[in-house]
Amino acid sequence: MLRYAILELLHHKPLSGYDLRRRFGGSIVFFWKANHSQIYPELKRMENEGLLSAKRVPHEWRPTKKVYAITPKGQRDLEAWLRRRPKLQSVKDEMMLRCFAFHLVPADEADAQIRHHRDLHEERLRHYIAIRKDLERKHGRLLETADPILFWNVLTLRQAIAHERTYIAWCRWALRRHQAFRDRMERGHAHLAG
Amino acid sequence: MLRYAILELLHHKPLSGYDLRRRFGGSIVFFWKANHSQIYPELKRMENEGLLSAKRVPHEWRPTKKVYAITPKGQRDLEAWLRRRPKLQSVKDEMMLRCFAFHLVPADEADAQIRHHRDLHEERLRHYIAIRKDLERKHGRLLETADPILFWNVLTLRQAIAHERTYIAWCRWALRRHQAFRDRMERGHAHLAG
DNA sequence: ATAAACATGTAAACAGTTACATGATTCT
DNA sequence: AGAATCATGTAACTGTTTACATGTTTAT
Numbered sequence: 001m002l003r004y005a006i007l008e009l010l011h012h013k014p015l016s017g018y019d020l021r022r023r024f025g026g027s028i029v030f031f032w033k034a035n036h037s038q039i040y041p042e043l044k045r046m047e048n049e050g051l052l053s054a055k056r057v058p059h060e061w062r063p064t065k066k067v068y069a070i071t072p073k074g075q076r077d078l079e080a081w082l083r084r085r086p087k088l089q090s091v092k093d094e095m096m097l098r099c100f101a102f103h104l105v106p107a108d109e110a111d112a113q114i115r116h117h118r119d120l121h122e123e124r125l126r127h128y129i130a131i132r133k134d135l136e137r138k139h140g141r142l143l144e145t146a147d148p149i150l151f152w153n154v155l156t157l158r159q160a161i162a163h164e165r166t167y168i169a170w171c172r173w174a175l176r177r178h179q180a181f182r183d184r185m186e187r188g189h190a191h192l193a194g
Numbered sequence: 195m196l197r198y199a200i201l202e203l204l205h206h207k208p209l210s211g212y213d214l215r216r217r218f219g220g221s222i223v224f225f226w227k228a229n230h231s232q233i234y235p236e237l238k239r240m241e242n243e244g245l246l247s248a249k250r251v252p253h254e255w256r257p258t259k260k261v262y263a264i265t266p267k268g269q270r271d272l273e274a275w276l277r278r279r280p281k282l283q284s285v286k287d288e289m290m291l292r293c294f295a296f297h298l299v300p301a302d303e304a305d306a307q308i309r310h311h312r313d314l315h316e317e318r319l320r321h322y323i324a325i326r327k328d329l330e331r332k333h334g335r336l337l338e339t340a341d342p343i344l345f346w347n348v349l350t351l352r353q354a355i356a357h358e359r360t361y362i363a364w365c366r367w368a369l370r371r372h373q374a375f376r377d378r379m380e381r382g383h384a385h386l387a388g
Numbered sequence: 389a390t391a392a393a394c395a396t397g398t399a400a401a402c403a404g405t406t407a408c409a410t411g412a413t414t415c416t
Numbered sequence: 417a418g419a420a421t422c423a424t425g426t427a428a429c430t431g432t433t434t435a436c437a438t439g440t441t442t443a444t
Contacts, residue, residue: 151297
């Protein structure tokens, strides 16, 4: 999958491994992330398969860059992948796995975990909104753009933001529900004791 | 991570690899999935590490089962894991990666992809809601339960359902937005032509 | 001086999917 | 007779993370 993200990025313009790695901290981070230790070997493999062509570009004072460009074969591969109908990805959610097992820890510990998780998602949401503000400053009203690249990027950003908001709302709801559950249990015990 | 899912399931009662695999088609499927080819080797590893104990249980007519039970060490490991504060998982979303590249395919193909994806999520949502109905039939009003295990399970189910609904709503919104984008582009061209 | 950014790689471990492989029992 | 379910494994491949490893340039 990483290779398709790389092909899409190189479709815009040739980039080095280092440049690509920085791109994975930008707009694409909403739905894909990659470390340099995964990027460099993948670029080599893709070059061997004829999807990319590499060129060493020396720079007077700075280290020489190895710049990769997409080949016609790479273009065809990317477009063929876009036309496939993929299956649904299976969900892997560590927080929900923990939540499923929270009956094994004290109630306060469960609350602390949920609050911590909510804070992390709130931070990520703020980051996404900052990126959106940035795009708005540069391009004006995003949903009225005439640029297809920006248009699709804005749609993915919207999905990322909606996803974070849903997660945060769930955390808040779960904390309220848990409080109600604890109150109920306490009253139950009081009743039995009294 | 799989091991903690297994430990949680074995905390309730001892199970064979085959039983565990079926559990991964039940309530836990909302946030974790595992194939038998991953389960069997993992069980062996966990037994070697002293987290589980195995017992061969022969059955008059059916194949002998190898039933695993959680050990005190396994219990401690599970509880220690529950008290850790994990980092946010990085998002990996194939559909959004595709969407990011949809400027490379014809608009109708992009629409077909989004509709297909919406259908898949709608099916998954129906499946989750069927599971919830089942739980309601068995246990009555789920949010008023006094059983901590059921309580936390219901919270994870709610998150799974909210997640699917957000995704479906995004697909519908994206289709509307894309139609508006296409209309705008057409009017733009008409204007230039006229 | 030293920290941050530029620049590129490898190695080991961990995680997950798909395909291969076998054989009994039960239901239609 | 054939399909479904029970039951357990291995092999090959693909993907991802963390740590190791090195060296330059630029800004403070």
